[in-house]
Amino acid sequence: MNRNFDFVSDKRLEGQLDFIIEIDKLKNIARKSMVFDGSHFENDAEHSWTISVLAILLREYANFNVNIEKVIIMLLIHDIVEVYAGDTFLYSAKRSAAHIEEEKSAEKIFGFLEEDQKEYFLSLWKEFEERKTNEAKFATVFDRLEPLVQNYMTQGGTWKKYNVTYQMVIDKTSHIQEGSKEIWDFVKKLLQVCVERGYLAKEE
Amino acid sequence: MNRNFDFVSDKRLEGQLDFIIEIDKLKNIARKSMVFDGSHFENDAEHSWTISVLAILLREYANFNVNIEKVIIMLLIHDIVEVYAGDTFLYSAKRSAAHIEEEKSAEKIFGFLEEDQKEYFLSLWKEFEERKTNEAKFATVFDRLEPLVQNYMTQGGTWKKYNVTYQMVIDKTSHIQEGSKEIWDFVKKLLQVCVERGYLAKEE
Numbered sequence: 001m002n003r004n005f006d007f008v009s010d011k012r013l014e015g016q017l018d019f020i021i022e023i024d025k026l027k028n029i030a031r032k033s034m035v036f037d038g039s040h041f042e043n044d045a046e047h048s049w050t051i052s053v054l055a056i057l058l059r060e061y062a063n064f065n066v067n068i069e070k071v072i073i074m075l076l077i078h079d080i081v082e083v084y085a086g087d088t089f090l091y092s093a094k095r096s097a098a099h100i101e102e103e104k105s106a107e108k109i110f111g112f113l114e115e116d117q118k119e120y121f122l123s124l125w126k127e128f129e130e131r132k133t134n135e136a137k138f139a140t141v142f143d144r145l146e147p148l149v150q151n152y153m154t155q156g157g158t159w160k161k162y163n164v165t166y167q168m169v170i171d172k173t174s175h176i177q178e179g180s181k182e183i184w185d186f187v188k189k190l191l192q193v194c195v196e197r198g199y200l201a202k203e204e
Numbered sequence: 205m206n207r208n209f210d211f212v213s214d215k216r217l218e219g220q221l222d223f224i225i226e227i228d229k230l231k232n233i234a235r236k237s238m239v240f241d242g243s244h245f246e247n248d249a250e251h252s253w254t255i256s257v258l259a260i261l262l263r264e265y266a267n268f269n270v271n272i273e274k275v276i277i278m279l280l281i282h283d284i285v286e287v288y289a290g291d292t293f294l295y296s297a298k299r300s301a302a303h304i305e306e307e308k309s310a311e312k313i314f315g316f317l318e319e320d321q322k323e324y325f326l327s328l329w330k331e332f333e334e335r336k337t338n339e340a341k342f343a344t345v346f347d348r349l350e351p352l353v354q355n356y357m358t359q360g361g362t363w364k365k366y367n368v369t370y371q372m373v374i375d376k377t378s379h380i381q382e383g384s385k386e387i388w389d390f391v392k393k394l395l396q397v398c399v400e401r402g403y404l405a406k407e408e
Binding site: 004007008013016017019020021023024025027028035036037039040042043045046048049050052053054056057058068069072073076077113117149153182186189190193 | 208211212217220221223224225227228229231232239240241243244246247249250252253254256257258260261262272273276277280281321353357386390393394397
């Protein structure tokens, strides 16, 4: 392992600093969808920022009380595992295989930290992935919502490019309603508009 | 004003959605320094993500108890005003003029939201700018720390490019100690190493 901060005598701090250097690689991991103005493919760091702000902005629409601090921290770190595992498209058949890779990746990346912090981040990441707690359900809303709005803003974006249909989108995003019925109502309307405007294909 | 979501009948939600589209412009606002691996100039969204994660990661080094939720939200939104005002280099003589521009910009960008949310974000942004509360002091640590580490990782980066000296850096960053004495100790060591390695000029 590369020691970037060999002049630091405190091993705990050195690990924390090396961790922040390592996760910076997210800025070079491109996602499938473009930022709202279509100027470039979004990277994982930009994505994590947007969905964290979305959670703060739209917290009033949660189906239940949530610990918003936990929701934000989950969202800020949820993609860190992609530093080694890379981004996998939501509609890819390789999503299950990807998950195994991500678990290995999580052990490795959070392993830069001492045991207490490693466990703290690992457990938050697992909680997010399992989508069982209120915080995880609400956090997931924004991870799903952002690309939908991106595809709307870019007149179909990845849907057109990868032949994604209305029903496929519904199947992969309907659990938004478990975190927020109001946001799910918005999404249904959004998808309807996308079909009407020809951004998203619907089988007759 | 462009109505991106004209099919949404709820004006509050429509404003929130337009706000998230508008602040996405931060992803096209380049900062002066490069990401840690030197691959590209960092944009404001990437920067906001990194310093938010840094605050979570290094919270144990705060000089006092902090409300970390507030610290993170401050950091996530602190640069949103640059959507209209642009980024100003820390060592620029135009920093005061820039601040007036930023206040106008803040009114405009948070004006997308209804009064309660506008006031919430405006007051958090002002609290951060004034650096008086514990949360603002601690949040500022990371806004200052990241470019220092970036310049270290890129063998001098913007310091060399703009002839920034050791004393100028000390003058502009020494208030890190108001938020975290331990991180300030690290920064002093880091700057010393930078001088020794020729990344940063020190007057004799």
